[in-house]
Amino acid sequence: MPRAHLMSDHRRFTDGEAVIEVEGATVGAVIAELERRYPGLGDMLTNASSAGVNGVIHAEPEYLAISPDTDVYFVAPLTGG
């Protein structure tokens, strides 16, 4: 099952759990499942996060396909100078 890694801000929705195993074939599906289990968290991840998958940060990861052994790191969106 994919593992969702949450930043500490997100953990208030999960009772402090930092890593959650969630079913889902895309990052969007993972977010939807997290929202179902922890109402509010999914919206937060959609609005305030990018996702790091296999060492690559994706800015709009909703449709990104993932395999069952994927680690998905939700990280703050980046800008640059």
Next chain:
Amino acid sequence: MTVTEDRPNYKWVGTRPIRPDGYDKVVGKARFAADLNLPGQLHAAILRSPHGHARVLSIDTTAAEAMPGVKAVVTSADFPELDASNPERDVAENLMARGVVLYVGHALAAVAASTKAEAAAAVAAIEVEYELLPVVLSLDESMAEGAPLVNEHNVTMFVESDGPSNLATVNALERGDVDAAFEAADLVVEREFETAWVHQGYIEPHACVVDVGLDGKADIWASSQGHFRVRSQTAAVLGWDTARVKVTPAEIGGGFGGKTTIYLEPVAVRLSEKSGRPVKIVMSREEVLRATGPAPASKARVRIAATNDGELTAIEGWLGYAVGCTNDMAGFIGAMSVASYKFPNLKLEATASLTNTPKSAAYRAPSAPQAAFAIESVIDEIAQQLDMDPIELRLKNAVVEGDPTAMGMPHPRIGFVECLEAIRESDHYRSPVPEGAARGIGTGFWFNIGEQSSATVNLNEDGTATVITGSPDIGGSRASMALMAAEELGIDVHRITPVVADTESVGFTDVTEGSRATFATGMAVVNACRELIDELKARAATILGVDADAVDWLDGEAVADGKDPLSLAAITAKAKGTGGPLTVTASLNAGGAGPSFAVHCCDLAVDEETGQVTILGYTAAQDAGTAIHPSYVEGQMQGGTVQGIGWALNEEYIYDDEGSMENASFLDYRVPVASDLPMIGTIIVEVPNPAHPYGVRGVGETGIVPPMATIANAISRATSVRMTSLPMSPPKILAALDDR
């Protein structure tokens, strides 16, 4: 000097041809935004608030409208009010205050007139009634219990809102057991730091020329890091369809992040609409300093635990950023830029708070320099206390591929260790420290970003090529695009013309920021070239009468067994008969931007009677992945370094009690001059980024991150005084020496 891992033997990548746009720039022909003039053009001037925070009770423009030469006047009443959910609302309210002015310099009204003098005179005739509101200027004031609200529209981002707040963002990162680690530590060093507001300091003030036609379409020529963003923001602020706005990129005279947002274009659009004439707006230097994006001032509290043999076991800290009058991501990113060391235990909080000062903007590796100043200073102090070589301490703790970043995700292939080793082995570091001087080390890194880019490659009839992209060329990116295309196509780089096209002539491309142009736009160029080569092989197969899969592409020629090779020019010459023009457009959303690390080494002397610092020698090593055009990689490293030296030593915004900047000129906002500096030695480290076809990482951001701590660390070794407040100007250093 270059330190390179094994890599293919490139013919063009890594060479140093003259940049194609350079000729126009050395003879004065290059057209920057302020150099453009249209027939019948008007000049605009902007009325700016003299108050740091005030309600605008009334604006009376009748006298101004009657002034000689005046053709149009606009205020916020001429713009739609965007609702709170619109992501460009802050941009809209920054470029024309609606009801409340939030800082000294906030635009309130604008006038277009026949001459600059007439526009300025009319602006002075606009009458405004203000009701003064409390001014919040510092981070401490902003965060204080019961502090007055800076901006009644602000709510804290990404948390459930309980109404307006001065808090912009809060971001916390945590792993391991920090308390236990500090308990067990042999050595703990804790320090507090502060840094001042600094400006990007590009030499070209913001400028644009706008012509709105009777068809209702706006033609905009602008100086920006991304003309597609100028288009989207302008359309959003005006409530227009994007298709009504065309933006042509003028040459841009420096940006460093400060030209990733807009200040003028929608104002010029409305003035042009109202007057029926083209309108030009050019900011003065004073306006640039008072009303465009400085980088946040900051405070930090950092505590690091270490063992006696130099293992860094824990970090705990708070980073606070003052971000100006509207919300900003600075604090969010700041906490994440702490990722250079393994730190098994980590607890960091970063907050951003509003102040009645200009809306801050990105500045090279936004928010990382402030964090690195604090952390690299504390780490150096640990090295001093343990009597360890500062590079050895860092090598012992440096992250490598697979180690977690601050937010947990493992680092991809990175070159931090290689940079540390490059400095350790450098002539500079191996040379004795000059008499009367001291040597400091500091490091830094930046993630870099990918984002969307498009490129069109046209092969011309004679085998020359045109490479069209949408990334404004700030520092030689045209040359890099041409080099990558030459490498792919196998033709001479001088047969390639790189072009930066307007928003109607090339596919969407995100702003040039986060060191992404050579990385992401370069990747689009490479993809387009590779598709073209497939097509060239197919055409060659037709010409040669062989199967398509019997053709290979080698060194700019199609080769097939038993046939004479066909040059690219030989194929393009027969394009018409083999299927028509050879042109390919590639677009992508690039992932896999590779973090770039840097390690700096500085020799300096401190005049202990005046507090003046003289930089005697400086060497920067940075991981470029692959340097496409090494001269411009070195240039990015040197430029970022010198901006960092300015940030370290003398640059700062000085505000009076009302929030008016007292030093809004290049006389007193002191950017480094040539005589302040030695040569800046560079070591390009090349640890290729596996996610890019040539291994590019992007080099623009990182150079500015290490200098502040590098210099503070050298000062500490020169004087035994630990400087914790930027800038480390002579009066501050002398005061610290006296307190020693």
Next chain:
Amino acid sequence: MKGRQMRYAAPATVDEARTLLSDNPGSQVFAGATDLVPQIRAGRPSPSMVVDLKRIDRLTAVLHEGGQWTIGAATPTADLTRNAEFTAMFPGLSEAAGLIGSDQIQNRSSLGGNLANASPAADSVPALIANAGQAVIASGDGTRTVPAAEIATGPGRTSLADGEFIIEFTLDDPPAGTGDAYLRMIPRTEMDIAIAGAAVRLTIADGTVSDATVVLGAVAPTVVVVTDAEAALVGAALDGGRFDDATLDAVAAAASAACDPIDDKRGTVAYRRQVAGVLAKRAATVAAERAQNGA
């Protein structure tokens, strides 16, 4: 702006300039405008007319005759720093003049403008005063001559009456065994306004100081002549060509004590006071070296 437009005039003679000034209320002379233009851009009202003094030959002439130098008030300071004979005789004043801004500014800035703008931080003024420069002023129908020290009376204020302007400066050749020096503190190496400056002129005979002048800039509303530092230097003997620490400490202490500085964006009271002392003793050291080597 206010409905009137600034005009420009370039008289060829001192008399033409007098007439223009008297005929045009609100007019102002200029040479380099290196302060005037920034002031106007910063919002100061424009003069009704700017009277360019650079086209008057006398105002840009540099003459050395009969043991006296006459320097046109509008002479670009670059002409002084490039004048080898002048620089050999007044190295401190030449260097001070050469510190007024960049090469670009040096081709416009002038001793007259530097003095008449009455900035307490003007770089050339302490050294001009240390060398007992006299200002020849166009006044009424004639001229009057006063010590340069009497021109500036406070920040932006001068003793020049309406219609008066400086024509030229005179400097007597220094006596044998004389050397001068000017040092200033700026945060960068160039392009800044002095936070503190010190000019010292010494005459040394038989290894002992016979005459001393110590003048500070940027540490009070006007330049400060530090008589206590001068007293500490006069009679001081040099050992191996150098002052002893006690003498230098006394000079520094006297200079610091003479300061009446302000806190502003460029420096603090404490910093200016401390650094003025440092600069005074360092300038005294350089001046002594020059006095002993030069003449």
Next chain:
Amino acid sequence: MSSMKRSRTHVTCTVNGDEVDFLASDDTSLLDALRDELGLTGAKEGCGTGDCGACSVLVDGRVNCSCLMFAPEAEGSDIVTVEGIAQGDQLHPLQQTFLEGAALQCGICTPGFLVSAKALLDENPDPTETEIRYALAGNLCRCTGYDKIVRSVQEAAVQLRGATR
């Protein structure tokens, strides 16, 4: 007030070898006159106060900030802007070494640096690094950190000395 006419002064001077004339209000800077009246937009305004050097031009052979000059001051003078440094299609050695040495990134300060560097080398054909750095201290560059600019001036000086030897 609306009846007020803006009077303009007729100025005649030599610019890049050509005799030119133009009309300008007395409060117009030479920089604005060059850019707006003569269409020579090579000189740039970076500050308008003489602090950045982007507007540098030669006036009678000496480097000046054209933003600090009133346009009528140019009467009778010989002005060289960046547009006048090359000889026909032959770049000045400084222009060539700036290109080869990557001494420009964004290019906005380049015209001013070229003019100042030319003024330096015209007067001092063999400057030290320190002399170059001080001679160019009135020109701000925010992109390069000055390293490649200084090196390019050094290289141009070598070439110019070679050419005149």
